[in-house]
Amino acid sequence: MANDFNDHEQTLHYKSLLYELLEKVNENNSFGSILKEWFELFCQMNGVLHASIYMKDHSEEIRCRLTESIGAPPSLPSFISIGHSNHILPEILDVDMQLHIKESPLSIYNAAVRFQMDNNFSLIMFFEKPKGTGSELEKSIKGSKMESERFLNRLHKLFDNIRKEQQYKELFRITEKFHSSMNIDNVLAEIITTLRRVYPSYTYYLMLSNDDERNIDLPIKDLEFDSENTVAMQAYVNGTIQIEDSFTEKNTILYAPLRGKQGVYGVLQALAPASVIFPGDEVEFISLLANTAGSALENAKLYQQSRRLISDLQLINETSHRLNSNLRLSDTIQYLKNQIERYFHATEVGFIMLNKEHGEGKVLPGSSLYFQKESGKKYIQFVKEKIKKERDSLFIGDLNNNCCEAFSYEYCSLMAIPMVHSNSMKGFCIVLQEKPYAFTFEMYKLLQSLIHHSTLALSNSMLREELEKMVITDYLTKLYARNYLDDAIANSMVEEKEGTFILVDIDNFKRINDTYGHQAGDNVIIQVANLIQKNIRSTDIGARWGGEELAIYLPGAPLRVGFSVADRLVKTVQEQTTPSVTVSCGVSYWNIRKTEEVEMLFRRADRALYFAKNNGKNKAVVHEQDLKMMV
Known part of the structure; x- marks a missing residue:
């Protein structure tokens, strides 16, 4: 034996050493470190030089895991199976234990002992009996086995309590963190x-x-x-x-x-x-x-939902307040577009109004320019047909998976909301994003609410601009009315440096009415008005002067350019009207170098027109006072 104590003294000494090990139990020491110390102590007390411990706990059913070894070869298996088998060790000190160890590296050992504790937790120690020890070693191991089992059981419970305490500390800590x-x-x-x-x-x-x-x-x-x-x-x-x-x-x-x-x-x-x-x-x-x-x-x-709801309400409230501030239609659309891009991370936003008669879609000013392109028009056509068929909003996560078209869509995510007012669909709003599934269902519901609250403001803006246009537009020719022309020229004389005015009269107009009827006469006036629109810039003004007389004002245009426009119009009218008619034009001009009144500009143009009518008609004439400005 490795010591000279008698059995009782050896047991007491062993127990005292075990108590010292138990005093080391705390959060800083692990179960494995103290188990290792006990294993070394046990082997030392019993004179064992070569041994290995396999541990089985409540997480295992039929397997034991290698835990510690002393003087063992590195080829030992990490796990062994426990069951009922006839393949047993040559000698078993614990006669109730049987093991699957045939052809195992464990065959280097010739003895084993099992330490059984509560909760199905046990240790199996394999060891090599020193030669000549015999029954004396068996007696020594059996004597220390009981105290070892008590120690291991106590050790397991102490660390189990520490583990549970740490778990609940973690639970308390994480609960505090969750609440913060x-x-x-x-x-x-x-x-x-x-x-x-x-x-x-x-x-x-x-x-x-x-x-x-x-x-x-x-x-x-x-x-x-x-x-x-x-x-x-x-x-x-x-x-x-x-x-x-x-x-x-x-x-x-x-x-x-x-x-x-x-x-x-x-x-x-x-x-x-x-x-x-x-x-x-x-x-x-x-x-x-x-x-x-x-x-x-x-x-x-x-x-987060409450914050999102507050943000949604703020968006709707802010948008409604802004839309009720009598914005122009283009400003209204631009504002809505900016809001949608900001809140929904949208790439393209379009507002499409439907023609009452033909159902054609018109892109409202302020929408993304993408919808003016051919690639954008296919989205408009797709949405128009889909809404017409389903009579509902559209929420599509991936157009390329949702549709059967041969071509692929550039933008995968789509939301489209009808703009309904007085139970009539006026148009729809399209929102696009490149990535698939870029919009959430909450975004879709918010957009529905936003468009619902905005449709009335859009309708009012369009109605207001239509009424304004009716006031300043001639009903027959769709050119500007005379009062708008007068104001525009007066403003131009303040803001511009020069301008050219052209007075247009349809030659022999009474003969057209007498020959073809007044409806044909009106049609001729409309044809001439359309030709005027085609031959001037978007910044120029075409207006109905009165009867068969029409007028053109070219802000910022020199007289040479103005006369060229008048001369081109004379030729175009003769070539492109049915029945063919001619026009005469009187041209006048102003610039900042001379004091000028609007009425004087009109009077000179009227005299130049009178001269053209009395000298063969079908021509453009510049007033003699303005001829020197033709350079």
Whole structure:
């Protein structure tokens, strides 16, 4: 023997050494480190030089894991199986134990002893009996086995209590952290961080049921309702813990629902490697953590939903207030476009009005220029046909998957909301984004509300501009009215440096009325008016002067340019009217070098027209006072 004590003294000495080991139990020492010290002490007390310990705890069913060795070869197996078999050691000191060890490297040992504790926790020590020890070694080991089992049982319970205390400290800490954060990403990150700290050997995944984009790198899986993982779906639907045992993979998967008071927000998946039975106390801790996390997720979601709702209401209120401030139609559309781009991260925004008679779509000014292009018009046509058929708004996550067209769409995400006023669809709003599924359903509902509140303001802006246009527009020719022309020229004389005025009269107009009728006469006036519109710039002004007389004002245009426009109009009218008619033009001019009144400009043009009419008609004439400005 390795010592000279008698049996009783040896036992007392061994017990005192075990108590010293128990005094080392604290959060800073691990179970494995103290177990190693006990193993070395046990071997020393019994004169064993070569030995290995395999441990079986409540997480194992038929396997033991190699824990410690003294003087053992490196080829020892990491695990051994325990069961009922005839393949046993040559000599067993613990006669109730049988092992699967045939053809195993463990055959280097010739003896074994098992230390059995509570909670199905046990240690099996394999060792080589020194030669010549015989019954004396057996007596020594059996004598210290009882005290060792008491020690190990006590040690296991102490560390189990420490572990549980640490778990609940973690639970308390994470609960405090959850309550201090209303950020969903922070809550999810804290779940994974805590579990990795408490159970570092496990693998974790968050299976989430929502479509929110996560901004952090976390092990997240989508929880799909048509998923083949029926166990995960059962945990989600029932709101209860589910455990899936995989004997082939030698692991156990736990599914803990992230449950709040109002629903389940996902499932925590925990994989325990090299285990077939998931430890009960760990199931309890993970379940408590999942429930706490579920409540925190719910609070964070409700907080974010309330903030989003406030933001939505602010958007609608701000937009409604701005739209009620009598903006021009183009300003109204531009403002709405900017709001939609900012809140919905949209790439293209278009407002399309439908023609009452033909149902054709007109892109309103202020919309994205993309809808003026051919590629943008195919979206307009698609939405128009779809809304006409389905009589509802459109919310499409990926156009290229949703449609059967041979070509692919440049923008995948689409929302289209009809603009309805007085039970009549006036048009629709199209919102596009390049990425598929870029818009959430909450965005879609908000856009519906925004367009609903904006349609009346848009209709009022359009009606107001139509009324304004009616006041300043001649009903027959659609040219500007005389009063608008007078004001425009007066303003031009203040803001511009020069300008040219042209008075146009249809030659022999009475003969047309007498020959073809007054309706044909009106048609001739309309034809001439249309030719005027085609031959002037968008900044120029074509107006109805009175009867068969029309007028053109060219702001900022020198006399030479003005005469050229008049001369071109004379030729064009003769060539492109039916029945063919001619016109005579009187041209006058002003600039800042001479004081000028609007009436004087009109009078000179009228005299020049009179001269043209009395000298063969079908010509353009510049007033003699302005001829010197023809340079």
